[in-house]
Amino acid sequence: MRDPAMIETVAVIGLGTIGTGWVARFAAAGLAVRAFDPDAAQREALPEAIRQVLRDGGHGEAAEALRLSLHDTLEEAVSGADFIQENVPERQAIKADVLGRLDRAAPVDVIISTSTSGLMLGQFQEALSAPERTVVGHPFHPVYLMPLVEVVPGPRTAPEAADAAARFYERVGHVAVTLQKEAPGHLVNRLQAALWREAVACVEDGIASVEQVDKAVVNCLGPRWSVVGPHMAFHLGGGKGGLRHFVEQLGPGIQKRWNEFRTPDLAAMTDTLVRGVEEEAGGRDLNTLQRERDRKLSALLAHLAG
Ligand SMILES: NC(=O)c1ccc[n+]([C@@H]2O[C@H](COP(=O)([O-])OP(=O)(O)OC[C@H]3O[C@@H](n4cnc5c(N)ncnc54)[C@H](O)[C@@H]3O)[C@@H](O)[C@H]2O)c1
Incomplete structure (x- = not known):
């Protein structure tokens, strides 16, 4: 090569x-x-x-x-x-x-x-x-x-x-x-699909609106995951005992939720999701939203790199 x-x-x-x-x-x-x-x-x-x-x-x-x-x-x-x-x-x-x-x-x-x-x-x-x-x-x-x-x-x-x-x-x-081997969706799109599945299920179950789900991710998981990944986040969440203590204390609840998660019907939910993002956009067109995203993303990445 x-x-x-x-x-x-x-x-x-x-x-x-x-x-x-x-x-x-x-x-x-x-x-x-x-x-x-x-x-x-x-x-x-x-x-x-x-x-x-x-x-x-x-x-x-x-x-x-x-x-x-x-x-x-x-x-x-x-x-x-x-x-x-x-x-x-x-x-x-x-x-x-x-x-x-x-x-x-x-x-x-x-x-x-x-x-x-x-x-x-x-x-x-x-x-x-x-x-x-x-x-x-x-x-x-x-x-x-x-x-x-x-x-x-x-x-x-x-x-x-x-x-x-x-x-x-x-x-x-x-x-x-x-990656160590090929898999459908590689790695990130598998992770993304897993989170989005639960996000759509939360909207379908009436737990939160589309905008509320996005607000929760942008103001919590997004900032956290821009500095530590999900494993390291829980290792730090376990205090002095690290990930092992975290799993001992909170693992059973997480395992129970995993077992109870269900798969929403994306086709049936599409109209609701589209209405939700349109409400969230509040009249801003796609070009405006894209430029806002790029501006914030560049600032964030420059800050993290510094
Ligand atoms: N859009 C995304 O977010 C994204 C992210 C990562 C990877 N990808 C992958 O990137 C690839 C391209 O996706 P995209 O979103 O840029 O699609 P696109 O439709 O925007 O662009 C595809 C381009 O390929 C051209 N094209 C068609 N036939 C061709 C040929 N025979 N030879 C050369 N060019 C040809 C088309 O004219 C078009 O300009 C896909 O494999 C997609 O899975 C997309």
């Missing part, structure tokens, strides 16, 4: 929400980016969108020095790239086709990383000639702000490839967590 410290040029394939975020992340780190999307409108809008994100994020110099080339074919974008980040729509047939083309086009020491949120790499690897250099590199929206990337090896991924991908992501400012 190419030395992650020497990677200079990245190909970004698929320039929607996530591809655009990756371009900004790589450009902010001073790397050259070769970009492809079959939709010409997506390609044309990209340079200005990236400059805007970089300026808003305090990377004015990177915006001026932007090295971004747009290509009409996937093969041309990949040519000369040291690392490939694939972000095409989350559809089995499209992913299989694009991963196959990338596998044929790129030298075998170039890592091909897919951003897939929900597909398993293992189902694509058998059809590839060099599956050992493929890996999942799953980011979080917005990619240029969120620190974490989950690196997930498929059954045919070489450990050196997963390791090199993780080191490369760390080099561009991410925190990489390499």
Whole structure:
């Protein structure tokens, strides 16, 4: 595998929400980016969108020095790239086709990383000639702000490839967590789904409104989990006896709740949830809400990094 410290040029394939975020992340780190999307409108809008994100994020110099080339074919974008980040729509047939083309086009020491949120790499690897250099590199929206990337090896991924991908992501400012094996939803989306299941159940049972659930998370679990994870939080919650004491004292109640949790009916709850977020938004449009989120998130992350 190419030395992650020497990677200079990245190909970004698929320039929607996530591809655009990756371009900004790589450009902010001073790397050259070769970009492809079959939709010409997506390609044309990209340079200005990236400059805007970089300026808003305090990377004015990177915006001026932007090295971004747009290509009409996937093969041309990949040519000369040291690392490939694939972000095409989350559809089995499209992913299989694009991963196959990338596998044929790129030298075998170039890592091909897919951003897939929900597909398993293992189902694509058998059809590839060099599956050992493929890996999942799953980011979080917005990619240029969120620190974490989950690196997930498929059954045919070489450990050196997963390791090199993780080191490369760390080099561009991410925190990489390499999972021990693939699983549907990787790690974070499993955790997120578990919390949301109970959040929706609380609304369905009339315990709290959508806005109240969000308020509780933002003002308690969010701040706590931005500094310690759920295990460490309970270790500290156990006082001098740590996690063991915590479990002895509060474990039976938690186990009972786990056993009693039930799965809400998401389809039946959708209208209620949509009305709830609209009330919570209080007339602010999506663009306004997104900018508010990004502003607060950048301030929080800058504070935590400091
Ligand atoms: N949206 C998220 O929050 C999120 C988070 C993490 C990972 N992901 C993953 O990232 C990937 C992309 O998701 P998105 O939300 O950016 O989707 P999107 O629909 O915003 O963008 C997909 C882009 O791929 C382009 N495309 C279609 N066919 C293509 C092809 N054959 N070759 C190259 N490009 C092609 C489309 O024109 C579009 O611009 C998915 O695998 C998704 O699971 C999404």
